[in-house]
Structures are given as C-alpha cells and as structure tokens.
Amino acid sequence: MATTLHEEFIRAVHKGDTESVSGFLTLGADVDPRDPASGLTALMIAAGRGNAAMVRLLLDAGADVYTADSRGGGTALHKAVQGGDGETVRILLDAGAFVDAVTPTTGHTPLMDALWYKWPEVVAVLLDHGAGLNLSTHYGFSMREHFAYELNVNTRGKDRLLDAERLLTSRTETDNAAAEAHKLMGAVVAGDLGAVRQQLAEGAEVDERFPLLNGFNDGHTPLLVACRDGHEEIARELIAAGADVNAVEPVFGAVPLHKAVYNGHTGITALLAITPGIDLDFQGITNGYTPLHDALWHGYEECARILIDAGARLDLAGHDGKRAADIAREDLGADHPLARALAGATPGTAVRSN
Structure with missing residues (x-):
C-alpha cells in the first residue's frame, strides 16, 4: 500500500x-x-x-x-x-x-x-x-x-x-x-497611603511588577492591586505618578479597570474612566470579557453605568459569544431598565444608562 x-x-x-x-x-x-x-x-x-x-x-x-x-x-x-x-x-x-x-x-x-x-x-x-x-x-x-x-x-x-x-x-x-524589596507593593497591599507617597518620593518604580511566586499579586503592578483591593486614594496617587492605566497582569490577562469593576469599586471605576489614554474596552485573555462585561456579570450596576456613560463599546463579544446586553439580561433580568436600554441599543450609539 x-x-x-x-x-x-x-x-x-x-x-x-x-x-x-x-x-x-x-x-x-x-x-x-x-x-x-x-x-x-x-x-x-x-x-x-x-x-x-x-x-x-x-x-x-x-x-x-x-x-x-x-x-x-x-x-x-x-x-x-x-x-x-x-x-x-x-x-x-x-x-x-x-x-x-x-x-x-x-x-x-x-x-x-x-x-x-x-x-x-x-x-x-x-x-x-x-x-x-x-x-x-x-x-x-x-x-x-x-x-x-x-x-x-x-x-x-x-x-x-x-x-x-x-x-x-x-x-x-x-x-x-525580590518580594521583600518591593516596598511600594507592600505599602499598596497594606493600604498605607503615606507609605505609598514616601516610596514614590524616594524613586520607587511606579509600574514595577511583583515577582511570580504563585500568589495573588503575581506579575501585578501596584496600580492593578490598588484597583483590585479598593484603595481609591492610592490609585489616584499612582496614576498621578504616571502608572500605566492599561497594564495587563499575566494571570487572567486583566487591566486595572477589570480589577475595579469586578470588585464593585465605583470610585476607582469613575477615576479610571476619565483618565487620559484609558482603554475602556480591553478584552481579557481568559474569557474575552471587557470591563463592562465584568461589571454586569457581577451585578455592579453603578460601575456598568459609569462605563456606558464614558463610551464603552456594546458590540464586543466574549469567548462565549455574549455581549453586554446578554450579560445584563441574564444577571439583572430582562425587565431591568439597564438591560432594556442595552437590548434596544444600536452598537456605536449612545445609551441612556438611567
């Protein structure tokens, strides 16, 4: 043969x-x-x-x-x-x-x-x-x-x-x-605004990545952790010092905005949404979700409204094929005002979020 x-x-x-x-x-x-x-x-x-x-x-x-x-x-x-x-x-x-x-x-x-x-x-x-x-x-x-x-x-x-x-x-x-030397990250994790300011004043690298130790902060910048943990004033200080607002962490492939909305931190969400250069629509590598997807998925309606009012795209689909309107319908209910607004929206046009 x-x-x-x-x-x-x-x-x-x-x-x-x-x-x-x-x-x-x-x-x-x-x-x-x-x-x-x-x-x-x-x-x-x-x-x-x-x-x-x-x-x-x-x-x-x-x-x-x-x-x-x-x-x-x-x-x-x-x-x-x-x-x-x-x-x-x-x-x-x-x-x-x-x-x-x-x-x-x-x-x-x-x-x-x-x-x-x-x-x-x-x-x-x-x-x-x-x-x-x-x-x-x-x-x-x-x-x-x-x-x-x-x-x-x-x-x-x-x-x-x-x-x-x-x-x-x-x-x-x-x-x-390396972990012990990352004083700025230690201050962020502790929520110590004064120590953060001191470290920045002493020349700490604002976007220095935490070493990969198979822990929760692996490969994160201080801003990613501040946004995840809800330290709004620290996030503000880091952004003022030039922190990368679109830094991607290597575990879930998320950016600071994902971290903020995923945990319902409305103040940080609002801060990031108006920061020059912010990518409102970054899609994470794990599931393809944008920050808007994550806000709706976890039921943080106010975070979702902030993103929509800032101009977040509505037409992007996650790896499961779901768009923001689909997540809103499933998690908020089809009769919820925000779900109805998203369902009737034409991609690329403004949506009244309230």
Whole structure:
C-alpha cells in the first residue's frame, strides 16, 4: 500500500531527517499532523528527541507550540524536558511555550518533569524563564514534596538531583529577596497611603511588577492591586505618578479597570474612566470579557453605568459569544431598565444608562 504524504512526513520526523521534513513542508504537508501510534504532533516528537534543528524548522513553519498530546496532555515543552536537551527547551520557551503548562492527567509542570528526569541543566533553563516553585500536582504533592519524594526513591543520579536542589534554593532566595524589596507593593497591599507617597518620593518604580511566586499579586503592578483591593486614594496617587492605566497582569490577562469593576469599586471605576489614554474596552485573555462585561456579570450596576456613560463599546463579544446586553439580561433580568436600554441599543450609539 502506498504511503501518504502525512505518513512520510511523520516517518521523516522520527528519523530526524530535517532535509526531508523541509521538502515535505514545501510540498504542502501539514506541519501539525499527529502520529497515529502515539498521538504526538511532529513538534512533540522532535522536541522529545532533543532535535533542536527540527524544532526550529517546525516552529518556523507554524507548528503549534501550545497544543497538548491526545493521551497524557503534555505539551511539546514537556516532551523536550523529558528528552533533556536544554537548547530545545530554550527554543520552545522563546517561541512562547508556557513555562508552567500543566498536564491535565498528572498536574505536572515542565519543572516538575525536569526534576523527575534528573536534568539540572534543564531546571536551570526553566528557572531562568520564571518557572513557578509553588505549584502542586493533581495527586496532592507540592513541587517541593514531589522533589523530596524523588530524592527518597532514587538510588542513582542523586548527585544530579542535588545539583537541581541547589538551583531551587538559589531561586527561592532570589524570589524572597525580590518580594521583600518591593516596598511600594507592600505599602499598596497594606493600604498605607503615606507609605505609598514616601516610596514614590524616594524613586520607587511606579509600574514595577511583583515577582511570580504563585500568589495573588503575581506579575501585578501596584496600580492593578490598588484597583483590585479598593484603595481609591492610592490609585489616584499612582496614576498621578504616571502608572500605566492599561497594564495587563499575566494571570487572567486583566487591566486595572477589570480589577475595579469586578470588585464593585465605583470610585476607582469613575477615576479610571476619565483618565487620559484609558482603554475602556480591553478584552481579557481568559474569557474575552471587557470591563463592562465584568461589571454586569457581577451585578455592579453603578460601575456598568459609569462605563456606558464614558463610551464603552456594546458590540464586543466574549469567548462565549455574549455581549453586554446578554450579560445584563441574564444577571439583572430582562425587565431591568439597564438591560432594556442595552437590548434596544444600536452598537456605536449612545445609551441612556438611567
């Protein structure tokens, strides 16, 4: 039986035949076929075998760095970590692979796998790219408990595990020092306006991001936290100091305005809505909701009215296809005045919010 282009392509990837793979791509081969035997994509196969040149070729041809295998749910990054080639891991991370991607079956992150397979060199690459230290598996082990278990059950290769442990210890110390050094964020979290003013006067970076510690403030700017926690005067002070009113946090992909309306902080919502340069309609990466969606979703009618009066768009849909009018009807009721106004509005025209 004659083989198909798909089969020849996968066979060439398995062989590490970069020249043939390039030729098949030129002929129109799909860059993301799955091996029927393993459920792995071509990129996963090349990554697992540490074939950095092949991985580069496939990525340049548009291979999907985010997709998961159809059995265990691992990504190409998980496979590269298993293979132990640091350069391949680095290429995938530079291409946008999620450093803390979690497999749906085990809950393993790439860092957990790097420890499991005893690759301290790969651990170093992942840590340099911000891998989280405080995540847990689906079977109840924290990363550190997972590592302690590995130390206990392995009779060979402990020297490599101990090398990795030193890297983890160093990164933990660095993270703790970075958190302690972020005095401005500490003042914001405490709601201490005087301390915020003092830190700004002493030259604190107004948009400095909090380190990624797998906590509630990960990657947040002080303004994002002030808007989330309802510290209106602090938010005002930060904005006056030049804080980025459209800063995006990396967890939910939200901006300060999302934080304010999600928690019903009307004063901060009003403050942000009139700030020059504000993006009233930013859509979060998690669900595609705008601040107006969030205000209506949580039933904060006054926040929604502020946004509508400021000119928020009504035609944008979330990932679920819902527009502001749909959320208002579901959460406020079809007979609510605001829901009726939104239902009858023509996108791009003004809406009377009261």
